[in-house]
Amino acid sequence: MSLARQVLAVNDDLPIRTNTPVHSGKVRSVYWLTPEDSQRLIAQKGYDVAPDAPLAIMVISDRISAFDCIWHAEGDMQGVPGKGAALNAISNYWFRLFKSKGLADSHILDIPHPLVWIVQKARPVMVEAICRQYITGSMWRAYSKGERNFCGIQLPEGLAKDQALPELLITPSTKGILKGIPGVPEADDVNITRQDLEHNFKAFGFSAKSDIAAYETLLKQGFGVISDALKRNDQIFVDTKFEFGYVTDSNGQEKLIYMDEVGTPDSSRIWDAKAYGEGKIVENSKEGFRQFLLNHFPDPDILLNKDRMPEREALARDNALPLDALMDISRTYTGIAEKITGQPVALSDNPKAEIVQVLQDQFGLID
Template sequence: MTLAQKILANNNDLPIRTDQPVHSGKVRSVYWLSDEDSARLINQRGYPVASNAQLAVMVISDRLSAFDCIWHGENGLHGVPGKGAALNSIASFWFDSFKQEGLAPSHILDVPHPLVWIVQKARPVKIEAIARQYITGSMWRAYAKGEREFCGQRLEEGLSQNQRLEELLITPSTKGVLKGLAGVPEADDVNIARADIERHYQSFGFEHLDDISRYETLLKQGFSVISKQLDKIGQIFVDTKFEFGYVDDADGNSQLIYMDEVGTPDSSRLWDATEFSNGNVVENSKELFRQKLLSYFPDPDILLNKDRMDERENLAKNNELPAEIMLEVSGVYTNMAEQIIGSPLYKPENPRQEILDALNEEYKLIQ
């Protein structure tokens, strides 16, 4: 079997039994289960959820996204070997750590295969909850141009690039386009202040005003758990994205939970601590791939300028990246996963067939 055949590039065409359209994102696809299959699995597997909860099968691919585009490489590499398994294993590890620390559960109920989660449908909070411990990336670029206020919070003068901030900074942005909210731009992924969230808390998906403080607490606690554990393996937790939602527990009580993914090389920025102490920034996350793209193409403005999105999409569609770039990214993701989970990462040899076998034999979800 070739390396390309070990990559799960398409994850939205699996014969998983569902009576709704498959929701396919840049990396994951979601198959909503019927009421009958949801109730059957809740009963058979003893999931700690309400008896009428809707479940879904979430399948992660090995696709590689950056700058809002999907990239591919030569030799038929329509993804990065081991990337999906690495992301799932890391996120599962952190969610388990949060639960063990008594913070909050996640939407994950079961892991039938390294590329698959069975999750409970959540009522999402429409916020990308971003936490920053260092000033770098887009925040540094804005700061260098003279901006000092970020999401209603003012930074002091005299900061330098990649400097550690005195306190963890929460810089939320919109998730999806919200319309008709005073002071909130009608666009995806735009910065918002806490005052905006308080003023429109129900439109953002919060069930209670006090839950804004609850989500901030869970964000800070989760960041601390990850940061302390990464420190033990010589990695710096620079910044990350959290997402939250509501589910009903087995007693029918609504609770705020973690969802999506957290602490992965896709959703976070990770630096090598030893190199950083020597004045060097060595990226161990998707940021490495972004930097490779900016160096590889002669006009990096295409990747950075949102007004050139059509050109960017054509760039991604019509260019096969060198295999060494794809494999270097694969190595970074695999290495980070193995360091975090403390064991070798299982990388499927035949991911599609393995997923079908796992969901058919024990879960009876294949048509």
């Protein structure tokens, strides 16, 4: 069995019964179930959701996205072996830990396969909530050029690259292009302040102004839970992105929940604590792959400059990376997943066939 065949690169062509187009993102594809199938599963499985809640099958791929492009390698390697299963396993572990500690629920209702979630539809908060414990990455690049105000927070002079920040910072940005909000440019991923959120809470998708404080609490609690657990594995939780949304439970109660993935090497930076203590940065996240790309191509500005997006897309499309680059990140993903969960990440011999089988046998969702 070739390794390339064990990679799930295309995940939007499964014969899952749906009456709407499949939504395919950079890494996950979402199949919205028919109202009949959603209601049948809610009744059969006893999910704690409104009886008419729309449900979806979310299938994660092994594709690797960086700098808003999908990358591939020699030998027809269209993704990273074990990446999807590792990301799901890590998120599943943190979501369970959050629930056991009395934090919020997530959108996940069932996990029928290592690459699959059954989720309920949430009304998203249009904010990417970023928490930072160290100054690195884009924040350091801006700071080193003289910027001191980040999302309305004034940073002190004299900070050094990769050092711990005086406190955990929340630096939100827009999720998607939001229109008609005073002072907020109509572009994706624009930094915003807490004042922006308070003055326009409905435009950002919050039900009430008081929910801004609730979301900040969930951010800090979630960051703390993951950070403490990683510390026990000699890892540093550097920064991360959370996403939130609203759902209605079986009693008709609206609640704020965690969405998407949490605490993964895709959405976070994780450093090896022992190496950091020795003055070195060893990445246990996708940041290592980003750094590889910046070093691999002669003109890294193409990857960093949003105005050069057509060149960047051509770079990703026309260049098969060395196979070692994807195998290195495979070891990073599966290694950190095994550290966090205590379980090995198993590669599927035929992931599509396995997914189809389980969705038909246990859920009756295959046409």
